[in-house]
């Protein structure tokens with residue numbers, strides 16, 4: 001198998017369409033209109049791959065690509081500054097009234113605040129991506145159909 005394991009979406013039977021609603025039109029939300037879904041094993045491997053491609057916010061450097069997740073679209077943008085600072089609690093967090101934040105600014109006016117330790121997707125080259133996929137596929141191969149690690153034969 002050379003890709004993450006998928007199966008036909010049972011909600012729409014693989015057509016990608018389902019009954020009309022105002023938000024999604026006829027796009028099936030079981031599969032996001034693709035007609036396919038990850039199997040449990042494929043989903044576990046996809047999570048593994050996503051973690052592999054993510055690093056804590058504070059480890060990003062100027063020049064890295066970071067995934068900006070907007071409301072309607074997401075895309076990779078190049079970082080122009082990374083700043084770790086302490087901020088006053090605005091009532092969102094409990095504790096000593098201050099917390100650390102990572103402010104990342106990017107080309108094109110994109111920017112966001114993260115908590116240290118937050119995992120964020122990092123952009124990388126095609127070679128790195130295929131190596132990461134290879135690792136995810138190797139991981140997938142160790143899982144049972146239910147997406148749990150296979151018991152090691154003794």
Ligand SMILES: [Zn+2]
Nearest residue numbers: 009012028031
């Ligand atoms: Zn579907």
